Amino acid sequence: xxxxxxxxxxxxxxxxxxxxxxxxxxxxxxxxxxxxxxxxxxxxxxxxxxxxxxxxxxxxxxxxxxxxxxxxxxxxxxxxxxxxxxxxxxxxxxxxxxxxxxxxxxxxxxxxxxxxxxxxxxxxxxxxxxxxxxxxxxxxxxxxxxxxxxxxxxxxxxxxxxxxxxxxxxxxxxxxxxxxxxxxxxxxxxxxxxxxxxxxxxxxxxxxxxxxxxxxxxxxxxxxxxxxxxxxxxxxxxxxxxxxxxxxxxxxx
Amino acid sequence: xxxxxxxxxxxxxxxxxxxxxxxxxxxxxxxxxxxxxxxxxxxxxxxxxxxxxxxxxxxxxxxxxxxxxxxxxxxxxxxxxxxxxxxxxxxxxxxxxxxxxxxxxxxxxxxxxxxxxxxxxxxxxxxxxxxxxxxxxxxxxxxxxxxxxxxxxxxxxxxxxxxxxxxxxxxxxxxxxxxxxxxxxxxxxxxxxxxxxxxxxxxxxxxxxxxxxxxxxxxxxxxxxxxxxxxxxxxxxxxxxxxxxxxxxxxxxxxxxxxxxxxxxxxxxxxxxxxxxxxxxxxxxxxxxxxxxxxxxxxxxxxxxxxxxxxxxxxxxxxxxxxxxxxxxxxxxxxxxxxxxxxxxx
Ligand SMILES: Nc1ncnc2c1ncn2[C@@H]1O[C@H](COP(=O)(O)OP(=O)(O)O)[C@@H](O)[C@H]1O
Ligand SMILES: [Mg+2]
Numbered sequence: 191x192x193x194x195x196x197x198x199x200x201x202x203x204x205x206x207x208x209x210x211x212x213x214x215x216x217x218x219x220x221x222x223x224x225x226x227x228x229x230x231x232x233x234x235x236x237x238x239x240x241x242x243x244x245x246x247x248x249x250x251x252x253x254x255x256x257x258x259x260x261x262x263x264x265x266x267x268x269x270x271x272x273x274x275x276x277x278x279x280x281x282x283x284x285x286x287x288x289x290x291x292x293x294x295x296x297x298x299x300x301x302x303x304x305x306x307x308x309x310x311x312x313x314x315x316x317x318x319x320x321x322x323x324x325x326x327x328x329x330x331x332x333x334x335x336x337x338x339x340x341x342x343x344x345x346x347x348x349x350x351x352x353x354x355x356x357x358x359x360x361x362x363x364x365x366x367x368x369x370x371x372x373x374x375x376x377x378x379x380x381x382x383x384x385x386x387x388x389x390x391x392x393x394x395x396x397x398x399x400x401x402x403x404x405x406x407x408x409x410x411x412x413x414x415x416x417x418x419x420x421x422x423x424x425x426x427x428x429x430x431x432x433x434x435x436x437x438x439x440x441x442x443x
Numbered sequence: 444x445x446x447x448x449x450x451x452x453x454x455x456x457x458x459x460x461x462x463x464x465x466x467x468x469x470x471x472x473x474x475x476x477x478x479x480x481x482x483x484x485x486x487x488x489x490x491x492x493x494x495x496x497x498x499x500x501x502x503x504x505x506x507x508x509x510x511x512x513x514x515x516x517x518x519x520x521x522x523x524x525x526x527x528x529x530x531x532x533x534x535x536x537x538x539x540x541x542x543x544x545x546x547x548x549x550x551x552x553x554x555x556x557x558x559x560x561x562x563x564x565x566x567x568x569x570x571x572x573x574x575x576x577x578x579x580x581x582x583x584x585x586x587x588x589x590x591x592x593x594x595x596x597x598x599x600x601x602x603x604x605x606x607x608x609x610x611x612x613x614x615x616x617x618x619x620x621x622x623x624x625x626x627x628x629x630x631x632x633x634x635x636x637x638x639x640x641x642x643x644x645x646x647x648x649x650x651x652x653x654x655x656x657x658x659x660x661x662x663x664x665x666x667x668x669x670x671x672x673x674x675x676x677x678x679x680x681x682x683x684x685x686x687x688x689x690x691x692x693x694x695x696x697x698x699x700x701x702x703x704x705x706x707x708x709x710x711x712x713x714x715x716x717x718x719x720x721x722x723x724x725x726x727x728x729x730x731x732x733x734x735x736x737x738x739x740x741x742x743x744x745x746x747x748x749x750x751x752x753x754x755x756x757x758x759x760x761x762x763x764x765x766x767x768x769x770x771x772x773x774x775x776x777x778x779x780x781x782x783x784x785x786x787x788x789x
Binding site for chain 2: 236239241261262263264265266269270272275276277278279280281282285286288289290292293295297298345
């Protein structure tokens, strides 16, 4: 198992925001996190990224507790794309992607060919190479999301954590981004709000409700009409798509 | 994709830029040494300096040599160091707190240092520059601790830290006024008033040595953390996920900026606006990368302060304006131009 978590709990005050969550993602697979707003997806991702210390339980990378790995060593193998990361600063696309090389450089070492190649490859991978000198504030939401992904790729990670990366993107860019994530062959945990997209692009799904795991498994095994009603509070019918073979949710009104 | 060539060009351009900047700074310092009530030609200035360094033995009027060496040169050099130091502090605080308004003045650190120093002046505890500096230090660190505690060590988010700073400014300014009105006589009140707005009047070589060391150490520490400062652009979690020890970096850099501010304020009073306007101007020229931004702040801050000092000495005959008045009067229009020209880029 590349990423796994055992009985993770995290609370603020008396409220349990992540409540006894265990999961495991095999190398190169994509785990989708689903759940209504406020169900704890972002909090769980922050725990997996080592940004918060769990009240109990642990996060393991290839069997090692991440608390024992060290922040910089962790940043060299795991990258996070946050939900609403923006800046007031007047940065260029290239500067943002360059940030991804920080964990690979000591404070005094220079910029190497390896660094340069990683940045170019990452920009190229997300289709932003032609816009490397654009200003952050001149980018559309979709372009910013791709730049964040490029920054994460410049970290040369083996594990990738993504928090609702397709928010604010039009459908073409949503599909392109998810397809790209699938092709990267990195161990990925991605929070998504579109259940059909999750079913299409993820190998495994984990459904959270009020911080607890309510279902976990392959999309075709866990997506059900009862789940849609109990967790997402909508009436829906689910069938297997004749076009791509994955489950497809039809919402009823 | 001719990247290597492009890098080389960028580096050459940058080298040229810093060489030019350094040259302008030198010229500004020379001008600061030559211009004043007694105008001294630039050749005399250089001759006086080389004489003192033992390189030449040109015959000069002793009075001119003394004015240059004992008074104006040290003053111009201190002004350059103070401008550089305040600009570094502003750039670092703005990055760290992700707020374009952050600077020692806004965060109350200058106000705290002023209270400490004014306390020493008015209450007359101890005597001389040493106790004045000690008072300013104590005040700066009191304000720093106050802000740090109110904002949970800066973890409360950028706007919380700024609000804590505003509270600290109010508190310490009130304390300063309290001390002055209850304990000071009219003359002391005037002295304090003048000192609060900043003055390079009393500085000589010992002050230069101190401020040079402090600003140089501050610059080196901040440069060491230049990449960490870049990483703060997208917030604490983004920086932490890039492997930056966020808490440590914040504490070290806040401590360093408090130290630089305390030293400068204890020496020349609290001079506003330099820490705010210079980093923005510098960012406008070299962008957000701190490895370039901080040296640019040093050069630009130095030039700005030396020129402001010249203006403060020559604008009114027979009278010296407080330096803080000049920095604000020159700084605000400059800032307006920057804002106006940058409005498209936010
Ligand atoms: N630092 C925090 N302090 C207090 N409450 C928090 C904090 N972080 C998250 N929460 C709460 O935890 C719940 C889960 O939040 P989040 O993980 O962002 O959910 P999701 O990403 O699934 O929408 C929400 O109710 C949110 O208000
Ligand atoms: Mg969320």
